[in-house]
Each structure stands twice: as C-alpha cells, then as structure tokens.
Amino acid sequence: MGEAAISTQIIRARVTDQARVWVSAVTIPLLLLAPAFWNGYPLLQWDTGGYLARWYEGYLVPSRSTVFGLYLHYGEDSGFWLDLGIQALATLWILQLTLRVFGMARPWRLLGVSLALILTTALPWLASMLLTDIFAGLAVLSLYLLVLHGDRISAVEKFALFAFTAFAAATHSATLGVLFGLCCLGWIARLLLPGRFDISCLVGGTLTIAAGALMLLAANFALSGQWAWTPGGTGVAFGRMLQDGIVARYLRDHCPQARLKLCPYRDELPATADAFLWGDSMFNTLGRFKGMDDEMGFIVTHSLAEYPLWQAEAALAATAQQLADVATGEGSSDWIPHTYGIIERYIPAQTKPMQAARQQHWGLDFAPVNWIHVPVALGSMLAVFGLFAAAIWRRRLDDLGLLAATVSFALLGNAFICGVISGPHDRYGARMVWVATLTVMIAAFRQFDDDNEVEEDSLPLREEIQHA
Structure with missing residues (x-):
C-alpha cells in the first residue's frame, strides 16, 4: 500500500471517528x-x-x-x-x-x-x-x-x-x-x-x-x-416507625403517664408516614416539625431501646x-x-x-x-x-x-x-x-x-x- 493511500485512509478514519463523537x-x-x-x-x-x-x-x-x-x-x-x-x-x-x-x-x-x-x-x-x-x-x-x-x-x-x-x-x-x-x-x-x-x-x-x-x-x-445540618432526620424516621405500628404500640404502653402530645391521638394515627407528615393530620395541629421534633425524637430513641427485635425485623423488611x-x-x-x-x-x-x-x-x-x-x-x-x-x-x-x-x-x-x-x-x-x-x-x-x-x-x- 502506498504512502498516499495510507495517509488518505488515516484521514478518513479520523474524520469518521470525529463524526461519531459529535453525533x-x-x-x-x-x-x-x-x-x-x-x-x-x-x-x-x-x-x-x-x-x-x-x-x-x-x-x-x-x-x-x-x-x-x-x-x-x-x-x-x-x-x-x-x-x-x-x-x-x-x-x-x-x-x-x-x-x-x-x-x-x-x-x-x-x-x-x-x-x-x-x-x-x-x-x-x-x-x-x-x-x-x-x-x-x-x-x-x-x-x-x-x-x-x-x-x-x-x-x-x-x-x-x-x-x-x-x-x-x-x-x-x-x-x-x-x-x-x-x-x-x-x-x-x-x-x-x-x-x-x-x-x-x-x-x-x-x-x-x-x-x-x-x-x-x-x-x-x-x-x-x-451553622446547622438540614433538619428532619428524626421526623422521617418517626414516620417510618409510625407506619410499622411501633409508635402506636409505644403510645399504648406509655400514655397517659408519659404526657406526650400525641397521647390523645393514639387511636387516630394515620396508616402511613406520608399521610401523617404531609397530609391533613394531627401533625399540623401540633405544630408540625417545629412543634413535634423533640417529641418525635424522644419516641424514636425510646422505642429503639424498648422494642429492639421488632425494630430489627421492621428494618429488614423495609430494606427488602x-x-x-x-x-x-x-x-x-x-x-x-x-x-x-x-x-x-x-x-x-x-x-x-x-x-x-x-x-x-x-x-x-x-x-x-x-x-x-x-x-x-x-x-x-x-x-x-x-x-x-x-x-x-x-x-x-x-x-x-x-x-x-x-x-x-x-x-x-x-x-x-x-x-x-x-x-x-x-x-x-x-x-x-x-x-x-x-x-x-x-x-x-x-x-x-x-x-x-x-x-x-x-x-x-x-x-x-x-x-x-
């Protein structure tokens, strides 16, 4: 193959590659x-x-x-x-x-x-x-x-x-x-x-x-x-526990002695986290995240300690x-x-x-x-x-x-x-x-x-x- 033909072939290959790149x-x-x-x-x-x-x-x-x-x-x-x-x-x-x-x-x-x-x-x-x-x-x-x-x-x-x-x-x-x-x-x-x-x-x-x-x-x-982290971690975790029935169980076990804001609503909790956090629920009445953040964090922490096996089973099921x-x-x-x-x-x-x-x-x-x-x-x-x-x-x-x-x-x-x-x-x-x-x-x-x-x-x- 001559040098001119080789050069032409190289140029043609380069042009084709460039066209493919742009396409x-x-x-x-x-x-x-x-x-x-x-x-x-x-x-x-x-x-x-x-x-x-x-x-x-x-x-x-x-x-x-x-x-x-x-x-x-x-x-x-x-x-x-x-x-x-x-x-x-x-x-x-x-x-x-x-x-x-x-x-x-x-x-x-x-x-x-x-x-x-x-x-x-x-x-x-x-x-x-x-x-x-x-x-x-x-x-x-x-x-x-x-x-x-x-x-x-x-x-x-x-x-x-x-x-x-x-x-x-x-x-x-x-x-x-x-x-x-x-x-x-x-x-x-x-x-x-x-x-x-x-x-x-x-x-x-x-x-x-x-x-x-x-x-x-x-x-x-x-x-x-x-200088603060984006809030909401405990509230979102609370919603998942509510959806799994853990929050209702905790309220039944501790109300009214615990005097939590959610105690009067323990039999009216929504079935899903989305309905509780983002729907028309008692969460709005009680002040949403600003009014409920401390209480939700308290329930999350204590329910983890009181129901560890249930929490582990719920976590495994949620992951799957x-x-x-x-x-x-x-x-x-x-x-x-x-x-x-x-x-x-x-x-x-x-x-x-x-x-x-x-x-x-x-x-x-x-x-x-x-x-x-x-x-x-x-x-x-x-x-x-x-x-x-x-x-x-x-x-x-x-x-x-x-x-x-x-x-x-x-x-x-x-x-x-x-x-x-x-x-x-x-x-x-x-x-x-x-x-x-x-x-x-x-x-x-x-x-x-x-x-x-x-x-x-x-x-x-x-x-x-x-x-x-």
Missing part, C-alpha cells in the same frame, strides 16, 4: 431530555417546591438541601433548562468516562449503551426532572472512578469528579450516606486486598464526603444564618421492600399543589409555561413505561449481585468485579438508608438501579464483544503505517 455528543443529551421536551417543561415532583423555596424563604426545612435549592435558583431565568442541560451533560460525561476506563470508549458503543439505558431505565426521566435523584446514581459511578481508576484519568478529570461527587453528596442526605458507606467499605477492602487500592485515591474519595458536608453547612449558613420498589415516576403523575404554589408565589414568570405542560394536564402515565422498566431493573439488580458473588467465588476482584461490588453495596446501602429511615418508595429505588443495568451491559460487552478480533485485524495496517 454521540449531540444525540445523547437530547435523548436524555426527551421526556422534558415532550412535556414542554422540566418535569416536577412533590419535593421540587421545597427545594425551590429555599432561596426565597431563608430558613431550613426537613430533608430539603439548600445546595440543591441554590442550584435550581440559578437556572430559573432559563426556565430551568440550564439545570436540565447540566444534568444531561453530566450524565453523558460520567457514562463515557466509565466506558473509557473499561476500554469501551468508542463513540458507537457510548451511543448504544446510552440508547439502551434511555429505552429501558428511569435515566431520561431522572435527567429531565428538577429533583436530586439524577445525582444519586451518577455519584456512585463518580466515586468509583475517582477511587479505583484514578490512574487512568487526568488530573483535570480527577478534580472535576471530586467537585461533582462533593456536590452530589450535598444534594441529599441519603446520597451522602451511601457514598460515606462506600468509602468506609473501601478502607476495609484496602486491608483485605493490599495493593489494589491506591491510598491517595481513597483519601481523595473520602474527602469528597467532607467537602459535601461543608458545602451543605455553608449553604445553610448563607441562606438561614445557622425497598430493593423491590423500583418503578419509575413516583410522585410525578399525581397532583402536586405544593410545588405549583411555590412556583406561582416566588417565580410567577414560570407559571404560564408550567401550567401549559402535559404533566399539569394529567398527561403522564408511567404504567406502560414500567412494563419495561420494572423487570429490567429487577433483572439487572439480580445480575449485578450475581456478578459480585461470582467474583468472590473465583477470588478475582478485577475492575468489573469491583464495579459490581460497588453497585451491589450502593443498592443495599440505598435500600437500607431509604427504606429504614424514610420507608420504602419506588422513587428511591429507581434513582439508583439504572446503574445496575449499566454494569450488566458492561459485563455483556466484556463477554461477547469481538474487540480482540478487531484489534488483530487492524495490526497489518498499523505495521504498514509504521513501516511507511
């Missing part, structure tokens, strides 16, 4: 935001209003991160499309970085994997929604890359992953809890697998948790003037139920007057486009979507647990085995934290389980891809180029 870079974010484009407005959820209000109300409320509230506030002038753009591009970035460290960086692979995730998981709905959930799964991948593949990424990428993971940790306490648990497991694994974990990378990953916590404390101080609750769309297809009211009150310029969206006209029906999403999610979860178990059985924790281990522990940690503290919800499972589907696809590529043949086929051309 992927443009197509994937647009498809990730397809639900929002179809809706005509970013998707909203019941909790969205609480985050939006943080900038305007200037005080802390349970389970609503001021960091995420600020993030939404800076996207208001764009109709929140800036926020969705950031979420889509962050998803694209972390997906391609994950595939790259597994030697699957070709644009057509990135496009294929992304399309599969978009069609079979909650990922595009998470990316299209004004909610913290998109950052939960991305943060697990980001921490995995930072801790276990720091030697394969550049210094700039490490810094970006550090900042992203810290921000994600600050957006939701459950996300911070999952990441903290993974870091603790990383330090334990370093003792069991000497030489497998670079201590500088593990330190860097751990410091993201500290940075996220400081970020949240600083944002809380900036908006409320208080949370693992099974993975349907897409919870809290998005219902009427959400609180979020609508916050937008109308504080961001009136967004009222008209918000009200015109399909979501506000009962245009969202997730039943057909979940015919696909739920079996894919459950199957992916079982497959990831199987991959992790197989790696342990073979005593071979390679990069795929460590990814399966990371995702398995993230799923279990997420189920435990969310199920035990908040009570099982589909939303909590859907925001994390798509990472299991990604892991299964990477494993499938590893098993069935014909990379070796492709590489061997290209050797003669490489040798000829070098010779020329």
Whole structure:
C-alpha cells in the first residue's frame, strides 16, 4: 500500500471517528431530555417546591438541601433548562468516562449503551426532572472512578469528579450516606486486598464526603444564618416507625403517664408516614416539625431501646421492600399543589409555561413505561449481585468485579438508608438501579464483544503505517 493511500485512509478514519463523537455528543443529551421536551417543561415532583423555596424563604426545612435549592435558583431565568442541560451533560460525561476506563470508549458503543439505558431505565426521566435523584446514581459511578481508576484519568478529570461527587453528596442526605458507606467499605477492602487500592485515591474519595458536608453547612449558613445540618432526620424516621405500628404500640404502653402530645391521638394515627407528615393530620395541629421534633425524637430513641427485635425485623423488611420498589415516576403523575404554589408565589414568570405542560394536564402515565422498566431493573439488580458473588467465588476482584461490588453495596446501602429511615418508595429505588443495568451491559460487552478480533485485524495496517 502506498504512502498516499495510507495517509488518505488515516484521514478518513479520523474524520469518521470525529463524526461519531459529535453525533454521540449531540444525540445523547437530547435523548436524555426527551421526556422534558415532550412535556414542554422540566418535569416536577412533590419535593421540587421545597427545594425551590429555599432561596426565597431563608430558613431550613426537613430533608430539603439548600445546595440543591441554590442550584435550581440559578437556572430559573432559563426556565430551568440550564439545570436540565447540566444534568444531561453530566450524565453523558460520567457514562463515557466509565466506558473509557473499561476500554469501551468508542463513540458507537457510548451511543448504544446510552440508547439502551434511555429505552429501558428511569435515566431520561431522572435527567429531565428538577429533583436530586439524577445525582444519586451518577455519584456512585463518580466515586468509583475517582477511587479505583484514578490512574487512568487526568488530573483535570480527577478534580472535576471530586467537585461533582462533593456536590452530589450535598444534594441529599441519603446520597451522602451511601457514598460515606462506600468509602468506609473501601478502607476495609484496602486491608483485605493490599495493593489494589491506591491510598491517595481513597483519601481523595473520602474527602469528597467532607467537602459535601461543608458545602451543605455553608449553604445553610448563607441562606438561614445557622451553622446547622438540614433538619428532619428524626421526623422521617418517626414516620417510618409510625407506619410499622411501633409508635402506636409505644403510645399504648406509655400514655397517659408519659404526657406526650400525641397521647390523645393514639387511636387516630394515620396508616402511613406520608399521610401523617404531609397530609391533613394531627401533625399540623401540633405544630408540625417545629412543634413535634423533640417529641418525635424522644419516641424514636425510646422505642429503639424498648422494642429492639421488632425494630430489627421492621428494618429488614423495609430494606427488602425497598430493593423491590423500583418503578419509575413516583410522585410525578399525581397532583402536586405544593410545588405549583411555590412556583406561582416566588417565580410567577414560570407559571404560564408550567401550567401549559402535559404533566399539569394529567398527561403522564408511567404504567406502560414500567412494563419495561420494572423487570429490567429487577433483572439487572439480580445480575449485578450475581456478578459480585461470582467474583468472590473465583477470588478475582478485577475492575468489573469491583464495579459490581460497588453497585451491589450502593443498592443495599440505598435500600437500607431509604427504606429504614424514610420507608420504602419506588422513587428511591429507581434513582439508583439504572446503574445496575449499566454494569450488566458492561459485563455483556466484556463477554461477547469481538474487540480482540478487531484489534488483530487492524495490526497489518498499523505495521504498514509504521513501516511507511
């Protein structure tokens, strides 16, 4: 082959690769935001209003991160499309970085994997929604890359992953809890697998948790003037215990001697935590979190001590139920007057486009979507647990085995934290389980891809180029 022909072939290959890169870079974010484009407005959820209000109300409320509230506030002038753009591009970035460290960086692979995730998981709905959930799964991948593949990424990428993971940790306490648990497991694994974990990378990953916590404390101080953690932990835990019947039992055992505010209502407690905390219940009459926080904390602490076996059984059942609750769309297809009211009150310029969206006209029906999403999610979860178990059985924790281990522990940690503290919800499972589907696809590529043949086929051309 002549030198001119070789040069032409090289140029043609480079142009083709560049075209594929641009097609992927443009197509994937647009498809990730397809639900929002179809809706005509970013998707909203019941909790969205609480985050939006943080900038305007200037005080802390349970389970609503001021960091995420600020993030939404800076996207208001764009109709929140800036926020969705950031979420889509962050998803694209972390997906391609994950595939790259597994030697699957070709644009057509990135496009294929992304399309599969978009069609079979909650990922595009998470990316299209004004909610913290998109950052939960991305943060697990980001921490995995930072801790276990720091030697394969550049210094700039490490810094970006550090900042992203810290921000994600600050957006939701459950996300911070999952990441903290993974870091603790990383330090334990370093003792069991000497030489497998670079201590500088593990330190860097751990410091993201500290940075996220400081970020949240600083944002809380900036908006409320208080150096305080986001409130609500005991109240949410109380709601789960109420739902399990533990609160009613405690009140029956101790009222009226305990003289608790809830004693007169011990036979009228709602059946669910959501009905108690967010519905029209005696919780409102008794002053909500401000009036009930001390009493709820007292009941939580003492019921843990008095009914330890019941608490353990309830925690195990809640964790198992949370693992099974993975349907897409919870809290998005219902009427959400609180979020609508916050937008109308504080961001009136967004009222008209918000009200015109399909979501506000009962245009969202997730039943057909979940015919696909739920079996894919459950199957992916079982497959990831199987991959992790197989790696342990073979005593071979390679990069795929460590990814399966990371995702398995993230799923279990997420189920435990969310199920035990908040009570099982589909939303909590859907925001994390798509990472299991990604892991299964990477494993499938590893098993069935014909990379070796492709590489061997290209050797003669490489040798000829070098010779020329």
